[in-house]
Amino acid sequence: MKFSTKLAIKNIKGHSARSSALIILAGLLSASVFGGSLIVKSLRNGLHSYEQRLGADIIVASEEAIDSGKYESILLQGVPGYFYMDDSVIEVIEGIDGVESVTPQFFLASASSGCCDTLVQIVGFDPDSDFAIRPWISESYDGNINDGDVIVGCNINIPDSNRYKFYNVDCNVVAKLEKTGTGLDSAVYANMNTIKQMMESSSQIGFGYFEDVEPEHAVSSVLVNVKDGYSVTDVQRNINLGIQGVRAVSSKDMVSNIAGGLGAISNIIGVLVVIIWLLSFTILTVAFGMIVNERVKELAVLRISGASKKMLSRILIIESIILSLIGGLAGNALTALIFFPFSDSLKLSLNLPVLIPDFSYVIVIFATSILTSIVICAITSTVSGYRITGKDTGLIFRDGA
Amino acid sequence: MKLVADKVGYKYYRKNKKVLFELKETVLKPEEGKLTEIVGHSGSGKSTLLNICAGLLTPDTGHLLVGDKDLYSLSDEERSRFRNAHIGIIPQGQSVLKHLTVTENILLPISMYREDTPTNLLNELIENLGLKKLENEKAGGLSGGEMRRVAIARALIGKPEIILADEPTGDLDADNRKLVLTALKNIAGEGKTVLMVTHDREAEEYADKILKMDGGILI
Ligand SMILES: Nc1ncnc2c1ncn2[C@@H]1O[C@H](COP(=O)(O)OP(=O)(O)O)[C@@H](O)[C@H]1O
Numbered sequence: 001m002k003f004s005t006k007l008a009i010k011n012i013k014g015h016s017a018r019s020s021a022l023i024i025l026a027g028l029l030s031a032s033v034f035g036g037s038l039i040v041k042s043l044r045n046g047l048h049s050y051e052q053r054l055g056a057d058i059i060v061a062s063e064e065a066i067d068s069g070k071y072e073s074i075l076l077q078g079v080p081g082y083f084y085m086d087d088s089v090i091e092v093i094e095g096i097d098g099v100e101s102v103t104p105q106f107f108l109a110s111a112s113s114g115c116c117d118t119l120v121q122i123v124g125f126d127p128d129s130d131f132a133i134r135p136w137i138s139e140s141y142d143g144n145i146n147d148g149d150v151i152v153g154c155n156i157n158i159p160d161s162n163r164y165k166f167y168n169v170d171c172n173v174v175a176k177l178e179k180t181g182t183g184l185d186s187a188v189y190a191n192m193n194t195i196k197q198m199m200e201s202s203s204q205i206g207f208g209y210f211e212d213v214e215p216e217h218a219v220s221s222v223l224v225n226v227k228d229g230y231s232v233t234d235v236q237r238n239i240n241l242g243i244q245g246v247r248a249v250s251s252k253d254m255v256s257n258i259a260g261g262l263g264a265i266s267n268i269i270g271v272l273v274v275i276i277w278l279l280s281f282t283i284l285t286v287a288f289g290m291i292v293n294e295r296v297k298e299l300a301v302l303r304i305s306g307a308s309k310k311m312l313s314r315i316l317i318i319e320s321i322i323l324s325l326i327g328g329l330a331g332n333a334l335t336a337l338i339f340f341p342f343s344d345s346l347k348l349s350l351n352l353p354v355l356i357p358d359f360s361y362v363i364v365i366f367a368t369s370i371l372t373s374i375v376i377c378a379i380t381s382t383v384s385g386y387r388i389t390g391k392d393t394g395l396i397f398r399d400g401a
Numbered sequence: 402m403k404l405v406a407d408k409v410g411y412k413y414y415r416k417n418k419k420v421l422f423e424l425k426e427t428v429l430k431p432e433e434g435k436l437t438e439i440v441g442h443s444g445s446g447k448s449t450l451l452n453i454c455a456g457l458l459t460p461d462t463g464h465l466l467v468g469d470k471d472l473y474s475l476s477d478e479e480r481s482r483f484r485n486a487h488i489g490i491i492p493q494g495q496s497v498l499k500h501l502t503v504t505e506n507i508l509l510p511i512s513m514y515r516e517d518t519p520t521n522l523l524n525e526l527i528e529n530l531g532l533k534k535l536e537n538e539k540a541g542g543l544s545g546g547e548m549r550r551v552a553i554a555r556a557l558i559g560k561p562e563i564i565l566a567d568e569p570t571g572d573l574d575a576d577n578r579k580l581v582l583t584a585l586k587n588i589a590g591e592g593k594t595v596l597m598v599t600h601d602r603e604a605e606e607y608a609d610k611i612l613k614m615d616g617g618i619l620i
């Protein structure tokens with residue numbers, strides 16, 4: 001090892017209080033960038049995934065389902081819920097000008113009593129007309145979804161038996177879906193025949209989910225795609241005006257609600273990161289300045305023994321690189337340790353979809369945040385170091401100094 | 402190796418640009434194999450002259466010739482390496498690195514540019530300067546006299562031809578003063594150029610030659 005590196009390490013070890021303080025500062029710098037980017041990126045990913053999962057131009061459900069936020073809760077948080085309207089709306093919607101295709105969806109919350117194995121949201125779709133769920137499922141499963149088959153979201157555990165029972169209907173788990181970061185990760189998917197069987201069975205057992213709708217004619221929502229050349233807003237308005245008791249919302253509106261929240265949070269995080277940076281930068285500059293004054297004598301001793309100005313700068317830079325590297329690694333590791341296990345609580349507390357970016361992206365921001373912290377530390381230490389290496393050493397050793 | 406300060410002059414300025422102190426143009430040619438002392442009151446400019454001789458303070462006028470080199474015409478890198486190889490400096494006050502051990506402090510000039518440790522010389526210096534028991538101690542815990550002895554060993558470890566010492570007996574007790582002065586005298590006896598600055602009258606009896614500094618003028 002070169003002299004400069006060896007001495008830098010000894011200097012760091014020899015001044016543990018000073019070193020720890022700098023490590024903490026550098027760690028803060030790096031962790032704030034890493035953590036901030038991680039959260040913002042996860043929210044962006046979540047939003048993108050949510051947008052894709054909506055999978056239709058317009059969503060129609062009962063007024064109550066939309067206005068009470070039940071529908072959004074299922075999509076965002078996976079809070080099990082149910083709401084129904086009569087399936088006659090499907091035909092009415094199909095008849096509205098500008099509607100290209102429609103497909104029904106069925107939501108059923110399983111119960112925690114003996115008839116069901118676990119409490120989850122069950123989502124049913126019509127394989128013949130579906131255009132929203134199949135494309136997603138086909139990312140992880142390309143077989144048929146036969147009657148009695150279910151596919152589970154990534155947060156659902158598959159039992160050893162590979163079977164689930166909902167309202168006494170036996171189901172066979174055929175696949176697990178990719179993570180979306182939305183409430184859909186906590187749901188179970190079945191085809192229309194299967195979920196209708198469950199709905200009827202639940203009604204027979206005595207669950208009063210359906211109120212004034214006949215279980216065999218109940219649908220929860222209808223997804224609508226609009227023909228090219230028609231405005232989504234117009235079609236949405238026509239549905240709202242033309243059909244009593246239902247509410248049509250465009251997926252754009254649903255996404256933009258979330259995008260608004262995400263934008264606000266990104267701004268807060270951005271401001272926080274900037275504040276942390278300004279603070280650490282100021283503290284670092286002051287700290288390095290103070291340290292250098294304290295070290296004037298030490299550096300003069302090296303000069304006397306033959307160290308060039310370049311060598312002194314090198315020692316100072318190596319020290320700051322080592323300190324900021326340790327700080328950055330520790331700060332980022334700690335951030336990761338807090339962030340990853342708690343990303344689900346983040347999702348709940350922000351009420352936004354959160355989808356952690358791929359490993360490679362995490363590695364990239366992990367490294368860049370450390371690198372920025374290293375660069376900042378190296379610059380501030382060099383600038384402070386220059387103040388003394390620029391001076392003649394003869395001016396440093398004075399009487400009594 | 403011969404050291405010649407040829408009409409070196411230096412001015413310190415106040416903040417208002419007025420001259421605070423001036424080392425008048427000085428010629429100094431300490432002889433090889435001799436212990437040359439510069440005596441004078443505190444504040445008379447002794448350290449200023451010595452620092453110029455060490456290559457640590459660029460004079461406003463004149464040249465500093467060491468061997469065949471004009472020290473201040475060299476780049477910082479070249480001058481630093483030259484100092485490392487040929488000039489041993491014992492600075493005024495305490496100059497150990499407190500977080501390094503005694504041995505590490507002594508070896509600083511060697512470990513900077515050279516690969517092989519001169520073990521025999523190291524042991525000899527440690528022995529002669531009475532540092533044997535302390536060699537692996539952190540220098541921060543040493544007494545003033547011990548620190549000064551470490552500085553002397555550090556100045557000598559690179560076998561420099563020129564040794565410059567600034568008040569090497571300052572704030573030392575009688576025993577330590579004697580030990581330090583004897584060591585410097587012996588080095589001069591080995592044929593090296595030893596230049597020492599002091600206001601310690603008792604040190605004068607060790608000198609081969611005594612010069613007097615007064616108000617920035619060497620007489
Ligand atoms: N860095 C400095 N800045 C301003 N004045 C200085 C500086 N160093 C020394 N002086 C002044 O120069 C004069 C000579 O100083 P110095 O050479 O250290 O004297 P000595 O070593 O003989 O005590 C003193 O009056 C001192 O105040």
Ligand SMILES: [Mg+2]
Pocket residue numbers: 399444447448449493567568
């Ligand atoms: Mg002095």
